[in-house]
Amino acid sequence: MAKWNNNKICKSADKKLENFIVDLPLETAFHRVEPQKLKCGFGLGGICCKLCANGPCRITEDAPKGVCGATADVIAARNFLRTVAAGSGCYIHIVENTARNLKGTAPPRAS
Numbered sequence: 181m182a183k184w185n186n187n188k189i190c191k192s193a194d195k196k197l198e199n200f201i202v203d204l205p206l207e208t209a210f211h212r213v214e215p216q217k218l219k220c221g222f223g224l225g226g227i228c229c230k231l232c233a234n235g236p237c238r239i240t241e242d243a244p245k246g247v248c249g250a251t252a253d254v255i256a257a258r259n260f261l262r263t264v265a266a267g268s269g270c271y272i273h274i275v276e277n278t279a280r281n282l283k284g285t286a287p288p289r290a291s
């Protein structure tokens with residue numbers, strides 16, 4: 181018997197996918213969403229910084245800056261850029277292959 185409750189899967193806009201996932205004999209990310217629903221308000225707001233060993237810094241009215249002096253806007257921007265960099269870093273090989281293929285289709289240059 182599975183350890184997860186199939187009735188508690190993440191609802192999807194794709195009902196075919198949702199119906200397929202409900203009957204799977206294994207756990208997926210859709211099964212793990214519901215137990216993770218409770219999120220920290222600082223993290224949800226993008227104002228939690230864990231970049232150094234002095235953190236995590238949480239921005240409040242009483243503490244408007246992190247240990248390093250970063251404000252809520254700086255922390256939110258850093259978090260966003262780190263997420264973008266991590267996501268795009270996963271696909272850099274595709275960009276490299278595309279550039280090489282494109283270069284390979286160019287006609288030879290005249291001397």
